[in-house]
Amino acid sequence: MDSRQLLVDTMSELMWERGYADTSPRHVRERSGVGQGSMYHHFPTKRDLALAALERNVQDLLPATSELDGQGDPMTRIEAYLMRPRAALKGCKVGRMTQDPQVREDPVLLAPVARAFAQVHDSWVRVLREAVAAGQLRADLDTERLAHTLMAVLQGGYVLAIAQQDPGPFDDARAGALDLLRAAAPSHQNTGRTA
Amino acid sequence: MDSRQLLVDTMSELMWERGYADTSPRHVRERSGVGQGSMYHHFPTKRDLALAALERNVQDLLPATSELDGQGDPMTRIEAYLMRPRAALKGCKVGRMTQDPQVREDPVLLAPVARAFAQVHDSWVRVLREAVAAGQLRADLDTERLAHTLMAVLQGGYVLAIAQQDPGPFDDARAGALDLLRAAAPSHQNTGRTA
Numbered sequence: 001m002d003s004r005q006l007l008v009d010t011m012s013e014l015m016w017e018r019g020y021a022d023t024s025p026r027h028v029r030e031r032s033g034v035g036q037g038s039m040y041h042h043f044p045t046k047r048d049l050a051l052a053a054l055e056r057n058v059q060d061l062l063p064a065t066s067e068l069d070g071q072g073d074p075m076t077r078i079e080a081y082l083m084r085p086r087a088a089l090k091g092c093k094v095g096r097m098t099q100d101p102q103v104r105e106d107p108v109l110l111a112p113v114a115r116a117f118a119q120v121h122d123s124w125v126r127v128l129r130e131a132v133a134a135g136q137l138r139a140d141l142d143t144e145r146l147a148h149t150l151m152a153v154l155q156g157g158y159v160l161a162i163a164q165q166d167p168g169p170f171d172d173a174r175a176g177a178l179d180l181l182r183a184a185a186p187s188h189q190n191t192g193r194t195a
Numbered sequence: 196m197d198s199r200q201l202l203v204d205t206m207s208e209l210m211w212e213r214g215y216a217d218t219s220p221r222h223v224r225e226r227s228g229v230g231q232g233s234m235y236h237h238f239p240t241k242r243d244l245a246l247a248a249l250e251r252n253v254q255d256l257l258p259a260t261s262e263l264d265g266q267g268d269p270m271t272r273i274e275a276y277l278m279r280p281r282a283a284l285k286g287c288k289v290g291r292m293t294q295d296p297q298v299r300e301d302p303v304l305l306a307p308v309a310r311a312f313a314q315v316h317d318s319w320v321r322v323l324r325e326a327v328a329a330g331q332l333r334a335d336l337d338t339e340r341l342a343h344t345l346m347a348v349l350q351g352g353y354v355l356a357i358a359q360q361d362p363g364p365f366d367d368a369r370a371g372a373l374d375l376l377r378a379a380a381p382s383h384q385n386t387g388r389t390a
Contacts, residue, residue: 019297022297099295101212104357114360117359118359142371148352148364148371149348149367149369151368152348152351156346156348156349156350156352157347158351160312165305169316173343173347176340180378183333184374
């Protein structure tokens with residue numbers, strides 16, 4: 001792996017483990033084994049490196065919407081996306097950055113996070129519209145709004161799980177969202193409850 | 196105000212602004228004007244002070260469930276709690292601590308956060324059960340689960356709003372949750388859409 005990539009991967013790990021404020025260029029050099037000259041050649045400032053690390057985290061996140069973007073029955077895709085295995089106690093690498101004090105005050109560092117969420121929102125809106133068109137959701141639901149609700153369920157579920165150090169509240173939150181979506185079918189079609 | 200209280204209030208502010216890792220005892224002394232001797236008398240370590248600050252934040256949060264715990268029509272109370280003015284771009288002082296790397300790894304610091312969320316969950320379960328009993332929500336909904344869904348909508352809504360630097364996604368997320376709750380009425384009672 002080249003030293004630039006190694007620096008970015010290491011910064012991504014350290015921001016994840018320690019946050020931005022508490023990660024120093026020296027930590028990055030020590031863990032990556034990349035020398036000071038090479039580091040400053042690629043990234044003149046810690047912020048430059050953090051931006052590259054955030055861009056990398058976003059690239060990791062986006063393929064995850066493949067269930068939403070796929071083909072086939074919309075509610076099945078929604079369920080697959082909501083319920084697939086997620087590391088509840090680790091949280092979302094991208095969403096978590098909004099709570100890092102120095103990141104949230106820096107528009108440049110927040111930009112990749114904002115872009116990623118906008119893209120996930122688009123995927124949600126598309127699949128929800130397909131569910132309405134397929135008669136699986138009431139036509140009077142505002143799909144733009146509902147897309148934010150469902151994104152918030154996942155992001156907030158991580159917060160609840162970490163607080164309790166238990167994945168239970170995360171699993172409850174998403175299963176409860178699925179219960180509500182099913183209850184919001186036009187004619188109360190009973191498609192079964194999740195376990 | 197006594198120096199102990201001043202230290203706790205200052206630590207609460209600084210953890211909010213800068214996070215735990217980036218807040219030093221010196222920052223606290225400089226902002227509070229409390230001397231080193233007095234500080235170490237009250238709080239031998241930064242962690243002792245952080246714990247007191249977290250307990251204080253929890254005390255600030257809990258009266259906020261008064262809408263849920265009140266009397267009167269359950270769905271009206273649910274709507275009042277979900278939709279009341281909240282500083283979307285600041286986030287939840289308590290929930291945010293789960294994303295602070297050093298806090299989330301410290302069971303003692305997480306304990307007040309876990310306790311606060313457990314108490315909010317109890318309030319949610321009670322009002323949701325009342326809504327079921329009043330015929331406002333389908334009786335087959337799992338209220339324990341749904342309580343976590345609705346807590347997650349608020350916690351996750353903050354994440355989305357901060358990412359976009361726009362309260363819109365937060366307001367969407369909670370309004371969308373209310374839409375779903377109304378759609379989950381036993382007989383599709385149309386109680387009106389939120390604006």
